[in-house]
Amino acid sequence: MSQKRLEGKVAIVTGLGSGIGQACALMFARQGARVVSCDINAPAAEAVLAAARAEGLALDSVHPCDLTRPDDVRKLVDLTVDRHGGIDILVNAAAWGAFAFIEEMDFASQWKKTLAGELDVVFLACQAVWPHMQRRGGGSIVNFASANAYEALAGSGALAHCAGKGGVLAMTRQLAMEGGKHGIRANTISPALVVTGATKPRLDHEPGFRETVLSKMMIGRLGTPEDIAYCALYLASDEAGWVTAADFKLDGGATAW
Secondary structure, eight states, X not given: OXXXXXXXXXXXXXXXXXXXXXHHHHHHHHTXXXXXXXXXXXXXXHHHHHHHHHTTOOEEEEOSOOTTSHHHHHHHHHHHHHHHSOOOEEEEOOOOOOOBOTTTOOIIIIIIHHHIIIIIHHHHHHHHHHHHHHHHTOEEEEEEOOGGGTSOOXXXXXXXXXXHHHHHHHHHHHHHHHHGGGTEEEEEEEEOOBOOTTTHHHHHHSTTHHHHHHTTOSSSSOBOHXXXXXXXXXXXXXXXXXXXXXXXXXXXXXXXX
């Protein structure tokens, strides 16, 4: 694409080290945004950052950064404002979840940690950027729910994940309402299973898992991080200026059966 759809925009994109966050950060920078990203995995973030800079992209990163810690989130936001003068876009791609069935799930290390890794990280980042978007006269927040906010994940212990992503879906609708008077838009993307560093080992090694996932998809392939990043790019851009409180199901048709 020759058009720079995010020219002049300042974006925070969490989760630089891999998967959807990496795809969004690179795509946004290639589309003209000045991007500040982060990751808890410092070596992974450093590798992506080096490649981006070699490409000449306007991309910075804070790492290691634990988005469940308010101080780390403030550090990310303060760096962005100090370096670029404001914030137009927030993409909350980073998340962490534990997968276990209810009878096996530990309350502290799995249930609570998943809700922190899927809900707290969104709340803290949104709260931190909110006043800066208000001063900017508006902005776009892109959060990630999941197909599992709508349906159970057959054969998988995804209880905490379903709860967390259902919470993101509901929270984002409320953010859209609260942000409307400030020109702040908030939307969600709900992917089905996307091939990332986190999901590939299970897809490759758990008998029958890939086949179970693909059996639900009308388009007979799994998603890629770039599939998701293109939707995030639209939602972050001025093209989506009348889009808020919306959820985009990017799932190959899996939830439409």
